Amino acid sequence: MPRTLRVVCTVLQILGILLTIMRLGYRVRTRMIWVEDMWAVAALVCGVTSLITDWTNFYTSGQAAIISFWVYAFAYPSTVWAVRQSILFSVARIFWSARSSRLTTIIIAVVFLVLYGALTAQRAWQYGHNLDWYNHPDKNGRAHVYLSHPMVIFELITDCISDVIIISFALRLLWGIKLPAKERIMILAALSTSIIVTIVSIFRAICQLMHFRNTLRIAADLELAVSLITCNLLVATTYIYRIVIRRRNVAESGSDTDVGFSQAVTAPVSRPPVTLDGIGELTTVDLTGYGGDSATQAEPETDINIEM
Template sequence: MAVDHAALFIASSVFNGLAMILTLFRLFFRLRIERLWWEDMWAAVMLVCGMTFSIAQLISFETVDYDTALVTAWMSSLAFTSTVWVARMSLLYSTIRVISPSSVLRKLTRVMTVVFFLFWATVIVLKTCWCVHNTKAMLTLGSEYLVCNLPKVVIVFQPIANCVSDAVLVYLSLKLLWRAKLPRRRHRMILTLFSSSILISMSSLSHAICQLMVSFEKGMYITFEIEFTSALIVCNLLVVVTYMYRVILSSPSGSLPSESEEDDDFTTPIRTNTATELTTIDLDVSPCTTAEAANSNLSSGVSSSFNSA
């Protein structure tokens, strides 16, 4: 059965637009409360990659020129890979933010950011090298657009890298959830991270299975769009869910029940202690006045000593 690329493009565009709106909301919200961090920077990179992918797809459906179609095929392929891996990087940094700074687990998680980046770079290099040195790999699918047919080595490496990275995200979430004394809001944050990791893992696994099944072309393109869209949406679940929880259940004063500084879900501005004692010094006092005041204090002190004697 042929794939209705036009219908698939329209459906994916709607969900991609929703995902980008969520990303913009997340960045604006964190910027407004002055809580931007590395996880949000990765989300901003993901937004750029997602917009590049959507624009490339739009052009590919409108153009009939081979060279233009070839450029958009490169743009969509690299933007897709970058979007999925940047979403994982954002989730990983969200996990780092929750872990205690003095914990050994936090140091190990920082090491995993390097591993994730190497996975991402390796996939990009493998795709680029193969498609550049094997021009016959660029085949026309119907009259829609061009796609690079990757070899089995690359197709197998991608799901392995995806499974390893997703397993790390799931393990870190479970490791934190096992802490029985975790504050309520922190527990909710980590549960959201766990759910996000599971969702992105399921979408990448389904896409990998369809890639390995050459005869299942329709499912491959459907799961391709699902993996991309889920990466965009899942990356922002943590901020959106915690924000909605605060809006729905917060008191009129804007605070949640049993709210404490230790139980921070990063949806409130940073609390600073501004109560300081100020000492006022009058600089317009003449030397004579100062001397008279000192003599007066000395006389009163002598009188009180005499009276007590």
């Protein structure tokens, strides 16, 4: 059963990796690469590294197993935190013209980097200050060491807090803008999948505290897979939504007019909307009713266009 679960988790990880590649390929093709895509690249690299070293550690022993353990120990959390940064900037991209939103995003991103640095330093100290575990491999010849209980609890707290921050940030920004119910539900549902990552993080922490080694690796693989899928879910759902809206409007009008998601979200404006990358047919979010920034209130006609 554990091996079957590992295979299932591996399939999910590969699905997350493929979604990330498709997302990046689409952004490159449409020339819409932005900050959140750079974090998605980091998540992709770390995710592939985690997948390879995970199986390398499983099928090797001795020095090779130790090296793969070290690489996996840092590639795995790096993937999760890169995904959080990508989701954060995906949300921020919608409201990037608002000065307060930009500042809040930068502050949160710095806080995430500090937390990630603290967790990485803790792992490095835990694994490196005493190397006796090199000489105590398990029955399969693989060396392994557990994080201390305080470190596990601290890691769990940072996971929960960071996910709550992302969801709260999105709710705060989306609360006051003009957005139809269907689009609002779609965006919030995609962002709320971070809750699933939090639940898996809690499960993984319990496995670490109880030293359930086989289950621990499965929980870590599952968290990695869910994180990668979540990283691209907002982009994928928005893209699919645009296609559905376009086809439905084309079917209703009987013409080949390209009706994008921007027309489904906002009413036509008297002047061309402001874009982030100079390319048309982007998702438009009308911030006329958004009162979170004085600059936005001073320019009520400004629209923000993004490609999710």
